[in-house]
Amino acid sequence: MPLVAILAGLAACGGPTPSTEPTVPPRPAVPELWRTVTNDQGDVTLVVPPDLIVANTNGGISGFREPRDGLDELVVTAAGPSRVEQRVPGESVAEWVRRGNLLTAGRGGLGAVAQREVRLPTGSALEMSAPWDAGERWTILYVIDTGRGYALLHFDGAGRRPDEPPDEVRLMRELVEFDR
Numbered sequence: 001m002p003l004v005a006i007l008a009g010l011a012a013c014g015g016p017t018p019s020t021e022p023t024v025p026p027r028p029a030v031p032e033l034w035r036t037v038t039n040d041q042g043d044v045t046l047v048v049p050p051d052l053i054v055a056n057t058n059g060g061i062s063g064f065r066e067p068r069d070g071l072d073e074l075v076v077t078a079a080g081p082s083r084v085e086q087r088v089p090g091e092s093v094a095e096w097v098r099r100g101n102l103l104t105a106g107r108g109g110l111g112a113v114a115q116r117e118v119r120l121p122t123g124s125a126l127e128m129s130a131p132w133d134a135g136e137r138w139t140i141l142y143v144i145d146t147g148r149g150y151a152l153l154h155f156d157g158a159g160r161r162p163d164e165p166p167d168e169v170r171l172m173r174e175l176v177e178f179d180r
Contacts, residue, residue, distance in 0.1 A: 027121040028174050037061055043179035044080045044151075049168050052076065059083045067158060074168070075156040080178045081149025093126050093143050093150070102152065103141050109133045111161075120144060122151075122177055131161040140165055142173055151178045 030036070033050040039057045046061045048054065051071065054063040060079035067073045087096035094115060097103060104110055111131035118127045122144055129140040138161035142153040153176050155169050165173065 023119075025119055025121055025174070028171060030175065031171065034171075037063075039078075039080075041082075043082065044078050045177040046076070046078045047172060047175035048076070073158040076172060077152070077154045078176055079152045081146055081151050084150055084152055086149050094128070097126075097128055097141065097143060102143075102154070103128060103130055103139050104132050104156075110139075111135065118142070118173075120176075121174055123147065125153075125173075127165075129161060129165075135160060138162065140169060144176075144178065146178045 030047050031049075034047050035050065036045060036047050037054050037057065038045045039059065039061050041059065044061055048063060049065075052063045052065050052074070054061065056062045060077060060083050062075075062077040064076070065071065065074045085100065087093065091099070103113065109132045113128055113130040115126060115128045118125050120142070123146050125142045125144040127140065127142055129138065131138050136158070138157050138159065140155045144151045144153060153173055155165075155172075157166070164170075
């Protein structure tokens with residue numbers, strides 16, 4: 001075996017071991033005209049599109065957009081761990097969401113729930129989505145593990161449930177921050 005091949009093999013063995021931890025996705029740039037809103041306590045920051053009306057910043061952040069100019073209605077709520085009743089030991093996140101009626105805030109009429117793990121700049125999250133109100137509305141909930149408890153980011157929209165989150169939902173989920 002040539003000396004070069006042996007040295008290359010030894011160098012490869014002595015190098016750092018690749019990380020098995022998933023990388024945190026980069027935070028996207030804030031789109032032009034979008035604005036940053038922080039709750040009164042300073043522990044939740046949400047970047048919202050210009051047509052979203054912020055209705056409450058006490059504790060969490062909630063806002064809405066009424067349907068107009070071809071845009072569907074959209075409701076958004078963000079709450080940090082200090083405002084969320086945390087799950088009990090031994091309870092899965094999905095069980096906790098169902099027990100707390102977190103997908104529809106107890107409004108009922110929920111269809112089949114889809115769920116998947118997603119990595120966000122603010123932490124690992126469970127994305128749960130479902131049609132509700134006889135398929136006239138959809139809901140997407142992100143349960144985000146902040147390292148000091150679970151935070152919630154919830155979206156509710158009119159129409160059929162999208163296969164993938166709409167662009168504005170995707171941007172808000174990737175730009176939300178919870179004080180650590």
